[in-house]
Amino acid sequence: xxxxxxxxxxxxGDKAFVYLNxxxxxxxxxxxxxxxxxxxxxxxxxxxxxxxxxVFLTPVDFTVAAYEMVVFDPxxxxxxxxxxxxTVGGTLTSLLFIIPCxxxxxxxxxxxxxxxxxxxxxxxxxxxxMIPFFLNMRDLGLLDSYFGIIIGFxxxxxxxxxxxxxxxxxxxxxxxxxxxxxxxxxxxxxxVFIPLAKPAIATITLFxxxxxxxxxxxxxxxxxxxxKIPLQVYLRQIITQLSxxxxxxxxxxxxxxxxxxxxxAIMVLSIIPVLLVYPWVQxxxxxxxxxxxxxx
Amino acid sequence: MEDINHSLSxxxxxxxxxxxxxxxxxxxxxxxxxxxxxxxxxxxxxLYKPMYGLQIAFKDYSVFKGITSSPxxxxxxFYTLFNNDQFIRAIQNTVMISGASLIFGFPIPIILALxxxxxxxxxxxxxxQTIVYLPHFISAVIIAGIVITAFAxxxxxxxxxxxxxxxxxxxxxxxxxxxxxxxxxxxxxxEAGFGSIVFLAAVAGVSPSLYESAVVDGASRFQMMYKIxxxxxxxxxxxxxxxKIGNILEVxxxxxxxxYQPATYETADVISTFIYRQGLQAAQYDLAAAAGLFNAxxxxxxxxxxxxxxxxxxxxxxx
Numbered sequence: 001x002x003x004x005x006x007x008x009x010x011x012x013g014d015k016a017f018v019y020l021n022x023x024x025x026x027x028x029x030x031x032x033x034x035x036x037x038x039x040x041x042x043x044x045x046x047x048x049x050x051x052x053x054x055v056f057l058t059p060v061d062f063t064v065a066a067y068e069m070v071v072f073d074p075x076x077x078x079x080x081x082x083x084x085x086x087t088v089g090g091t092l093t094s095l096l097f098i099i100p101c102x103x104x105x106x107x108x109x110x111x112x113x114x115x116x117x118x119x120x121x122x123x124x125x126x127x128x129x130m131i132p133f134f135l136n137m138r139d140l141g142l143l144d145s146y147f148g149i150i151i152g153f154x155x156x157x158x159x160x161x162x163x164x165x166x167x168x169x170x171x172x173x174x175x176x177x178x179x180x181x182x183x184x185x186x187x188x189x190x191x192v193f194i195p196l197a198k199p200a201i202a203t204i205t206l207f208x209x210x211x212x213x214x215x216x217x218x219x220x221x222x223x224x225x226x227x228k229i230p231l232q233v234y235l236r237q238i239i240t241q242l243s244x245x246x247x248x249x250x251x252x253x254x255x256x257x258x259x260x261x262x263x264x265a266i267m268v269l270s271i272i273p274v275l276l277v278y279p280w281v282q283x284x285x286x287x288x289x290x291x292x293x294x295x296x
Numbered sequence: 297m298e299d300i301n302h303s304l305s306x307x308x309x310x311x312x313x314x315x316x317x318x319x320x321x322x323x324x325x326x327x328x329x330x331x332x333x334x335x336x337x338x339x340x341x342x343l344y345k346p347m348y349g350l351q352i353a354f355k356d357y358s359v360f361k362g363i364t365s366s367p368x369x370x371x372x373x374f375y376t377l378f379n380n381d382q383f384i385r386a387i388q389n390t391v392m393i394s395g396a397s398l399i400f401g402f403p404i405p406i407i408l409a410l411x412x413x414x415x416x417x418x419x420x421x422x423x424x425q426t427i428v429y430l431p432h433f434i435s436a437v438i439i440a441g442i443v444i445t446a447f448a449x450x451x452x453x454x455x456x457x458x459x460x461x462x463x464x465x466x467x468x469x470x471x472x473x474x475x476x477x478x479x480x481x482x483x484x485x486x487e488a489g490f491g492s493i494v495f496l497a498a499v500a501g502v503s504p505s506l507y508e509s510a511v512v513d514g515a516s517r518f519q520m521m522y523k524i525x526x527x528x529x530x531x532x533x534x535x536x537x538x539x540k541i542g543n544i545l546e547v548x549x550x551x552x553x554x555x556y557q558p559a560t561y562e563t564a565d566v567i568s569t570f571i572y573r574q575g576l577q578a579a580q581y582d583l584a585a586a587a588g589l590f591n592a593x594x595x596x597x598x599x600x601x602x603x604x605x606x607x608x609x610x611x612x613x614x615x
Binding site for chain 2: 010011013014017018021022024025026028029031032033035036038039042050051053055056096097098100101103104105107109110111116119120123125126127128129130131132133134135136139140151152154155160184185186189210213214215216217221232235236239240258260263264267270271274278281282
């Protein structure tokens, strides 16, 4: 039944209700979208126009000067490259830990299963906190290293439990068939469970990618070397300079670009990859995987 | 000799049988343990070892002596903390900010879910959902960057609009009285859409037969929402509320670090930012670890209590 036909069945009051509701949702959606449009418009506006307070919604005196400024800054590309290393390396490492572990935890023949599960789940409710974690990373010699950022955040209880539940729901008959053919655990996992759990693994992968891409706090704390910082930390440095130091901000202003247009351009460039994976992210949480996931 | 042998001979075979069984089990299932092992080691090295390191909360920690050999000082750091106005202020601010986020932020996802449910045009619904879920996936740095840009005194859109209406510019981010409003508002803007998913799932679970019989009785759509949908999703609402209360000490501190400045510490400094400044910036590790331990213990108790209550409410635990 199409939308129009459906509407014909409604009373006048219902129609008014439906349209009012649509209007309100449209308003809410627009207000969600507006800040992004605003930033994008700033990034494409002439610095002078921004400084004069002319930019509200659409670019004024369209220019790509701010982008030119950004892409000719080697520090931007270094941080962009680093973010790629952390995202790809971190996500692959996470999967290498999480998938086999979730499989093992889902097998009834694993001794002490209850205790392993408790050990992992406990960390969702209690953790030592910022300072002991930092001191531990320092004592392990993982400050200022790519490896430290990648390995130090490889696992989390939530993802393991999510995938374990998915594996537990796989009917025993699938495994039995593979066992008849003489498959060992690694083969069962690879040939049976991973293909069946594709949606769940995809979800975990996407959430790892997004959280790696967005993560900045620990990168800011653990990395001193400017050559190793990810994009978000670089962006933070630019933005804090904007809010702290007016002289620095004004030193950057020329007629073509201003501080606002440059930092907006970096923001736009760092949102784009998130937008690229977003359709898949949305597909996976529309299936309700994240919701049915965590139950014990 | 005979006697000794005899006394030993009874437990020995038992042990042997047991260890033989273990060996046999491991020989058969070693692959499973191999799969489990790396993650267990990871949890020990990265999450449980820091818990051992938490003892510095009760020690006079010195970098040179290390965690284990630093001398104990008992509860000294806790006395210092509770006599520290900044720490007390941080606790108050944490509760204030979380409380405000809860009061203003909690109802909005529910209302959104109910409204989404009333949209019949599937394309419109999907587009709107795609857009309102998006901010959840954008990093704190970018969200803060947008806020800083939009609230900037001379070029930001907020002040431009104030100017257009004849008001003077306000440098919002240096004003303590504005911090909570801006922070909580930003949080709602970022998370309300994504937060509606859980309620939408609950709405989808309402039996269609209830609506069918209501249509037969001539109920309007608003009446159906009010009399059927809301009561049906009430358990979900309750559970989510309990969970939120349980997590009241969790504040999006990455965002606060981006947005606050000494001028606004008065209202913006929360427990985690206090720990960050004392520990990581001023290198007072032991004192900051004590603050962290206090925070973690209270948070743990709150979450456990919330979980127990939600178990009773729903008969199924969320975790």
